[in-house]
Amino acid sequence: MHEPSTSSVPPSSGSNQITRDATAGNLNAFGHHITFGEAVRVWLRVAILSFGGPAGQIAVMHRILVDEKQWVSESRFLHALNYCMVLPGPEAQQLATYIGWLLHGIKGGLVAGALFVLPGFLSILVLSLLYAGFQEASLVQALFFGIKAAVLAIVIQAVIRIGKRVLKNAYMYALAVAAFVAIFFFAVPFPIVIVTAGLIGLLGRHVDPERFVVIKGHDTPEDAGRAIDAMMEGGAASHTRASRGRALKVLAVWLPLWFAPLVALLVTLGYEDVFTQIGLFFSKLAVVTFGGAYSVLAYMAQEAVQNYGWLAPGEMLDGLGMAETTPGPLIQVVQFVGFMGAFRAPGTLDPFTAGILASVLATWVTFVPCFLWIFLGAPYVETLRGNQAVSAALSAVTAAVVGVMLNLAIWFAVHVAFNEVETVRAYGMLLLIPAWGSIHIVSVALAAGAFIAMLRFKVGMLPMILVSALLGIVYHLLFAGVPAA
Incomplete structure (x- = not known):
């Protein structure tokens, strides 16, 4: 990011245009x-x-x-x-x-x-x-x-x-x-x-x-x-300027948004419940998915099939096929994995209801960290x-x-x-x-x-x-x- 010039050097033509338009009231707040x-x-x-x-x-x-x-x-x-x-x-x-x-x-x-x-x-x-x-x-x-x-x-x-x-x-x-x-x-x-x-x-x-x-x-x-x-x-x-106060506000908002559902699940359902396991597993996955979905697919498939038993062998490829042929990030395959995990272990819920709730949970803990990384780091990157x-x-x-x-x-x-x-x-x-x-x-x-x-x-x-x-x-x-x- 570049601060406005305070020297005697005339501003660039782009800055002049900004000033003229702002004076005329033609620009929005940004x-x-x-x-x-x-x-x-x-x-x-x-x-x-x-x-x-x-x-x-x-x-x-x-x-x-x-x-x-x-x-x-x-x-x-x-x-x-x-x-x-x-x-x-x-x-x-x-x-x-x-x-x-x-x-x-x-x-x-x-x-x-x-x-x-x-x-x-x-x-x-x-x-x-x-x-x-x-x-x-x-x-x-x-x-x-x-x-x-x-x-x-x-x-x-x-x-x-x-x-x-x-x-x-x-x-x-x-x-x-x-x-x-x-x-x-x-x-x-x-x-x-x-x-x-x-x-x-x-x-x-x-x-x-x-x-x-x-x-x-x-x-x-x-x-x-x-x-x-x-x-x-x-x-x-001005909204892109980095400051310590701004960074603390971002952390104060986005860390609770990320972790509050996990704490609530731990307290109300316990560590072994399928919803808690889904929330914790995909939260961990959200911080290790460097290089996109393909970099963690093998690990995700192994854990989902062998460790948690959420998917049958081969179903991971079906989920990847869904993610590849629909709009959005390939990592959205986490939603399918979470859905099937809760569908097969719904507890007292209807299986389809449990699957829908798990889809929302897996998506939430996967993408909330993405907003955190951008809103926290982007101002510093611009500088x-x-x-x-x-x-x-x-x-x-x-x-x-x-x-x-x-x-x-x-x-x-x-x-x-x-x-x-x-x-x-x-x-x-x-x-x-x-x-x-x-x-x-x-x-x-x-x-x-x-x-x-x-x-x-x-x-x-x-x-x-x-x-x-x-x-x-x-x-x-x-x-x-x-x-x-």
């Missing part, structure tokens, strides 16, 4: 023209389109907020993304919360973050009820068959677009390649990849500062008109913009993130294109080996068509997703006997 109602509509659109895991969701936000609406500059978007990448929890949901907070304070962050979760929560709740009652979750994957192909095109386009803007020299390319190899072939933990990249950036600043500081502390002249950046540069963003050491570290981290996104894109592409994919350990590496006989030509064709439509003919994201979804449904109706995954 120093920009974007109304809260307009932001809510955009966040709802982002939430509805948030398919395809973190890579797809970040791609959707980048396309809408940076390219289409031009609310935030590339460098500020990446600055926020880098912070969210190193936090536990779903980075895309936290990024939405961060930018919503920049726009309209706590209220904006709450709406952006909550709306990001809501469509997925409602979708998985309905599917969990159907799954528990009828065991027919396969229909879900058929409904979203076309959407997955479209999301793959969005992800690939995002990797290309962000890569062009970040990979400016050989150092950045090398970092992106190294990150991709480390995480794709050797399953190096995501936090290690990011921390290592940051350290390389800090060291590289002393070796070749010009080429290691790709993400500048300030935005380029063409970004001056972006609403958030003009607001920040003009000193109108670091312009710091050369931080800019060098974040430039390296962003290059590594391109490699991570490429990893997710390829993982997603393989699972969209093939019905059967095996993970094999060979030569010290983990390799994705698709069964070539299981290739799904229609899925590949849909993805290729969507990619060409977006890249060559500039078709909008929403029309492209709707058309892909329609084509997928038509295909499934005509060839119902053919697997559609």
Whole structure:
């Protein structure tokens, strides 16, 4: 964050515009023209389109907020993304919360973050009820068959677009390649990849500062008109200023919101009750999910199946299929796990009622910490913009993130294109080996068509997703006997 200038140097044209508009009474209390109602509509659109895991969701936000609406500059978007990448929890949901907070304070962050979760929560709740009652979750994957192909095109386009803007020299390319190899072939933990990249950036600043500081502390002249950046540069963003008092207030609100339900469950139901176990387990999971859902799926599945007995073997994959084919973060699979756990041990409650309550509980303890991390840390992160050491570290981290996104894109592409994919350990590496006989030509064709439509003919994201979804449904109706995954 940059404080208003107090020197004799004339303020920037962006600051002059802020001053003129404020004098004319044209700006809202947050120093920009974007109304809260307009932001809510955009966040709802982002939430509805948030398919395809973190890579797809970040791609959707980048396309809408940076390219289409031009609310935030590339460098500020990446600055926020880098912070969210190193936090536990779903980075895309936290990024939405961060930018919503920049726009309209706590209220904006709450709406952006909550709306990001809501469509997925409602979708998985309905599917969990159907799954528990009828065991027919396969229909879900058929409904979203076309959407997955479209999301793959969005992800690939995002990797290309962000890569062009970040990979400016050989150092950045090398970092992106190294990150991709480390995480794709050797399953190096995501936090290690990011921390290592940051350290390389800090060291590289002393070796070749010009080429290691790709993400500048300030935005380029063409970004001056972006609403958030003009607001920040003009000193109108008082709600983003860091202070000890503000941090204590955040802790005083969000820690009780997180832990009060757990204390109430412990006191009223006891430690062994299924609701208490669900609350405690997913609270613990909320602080160790670095790198997103895939980084903890194996641990979650092992605990849920073997230790707690909430799921039968194989049901974890059904839950992941629900999370992958509905909007929202993949970590929303916790809701399905909690639902099934309480459904099978409802105590005195009706099984479906117990499942619904457990869904709410698992979602609450998973996402409340996400708001805490953003509202507590984001003001301090904003103060670091312009710091050369931080800019060098974040430039390296962003290059590594391109490699991570490429990893997710390829993982997603393989699972969209093939019905059967095996993970094999060979030569010290983990390799994705698709069964070539299981290739799904229609899925590949849909993805290729969507990619060409977006890249060559500039078709909008929403029309492209709707058309892909329609084509997928038509295909499934005509060839119902053919697997559609």
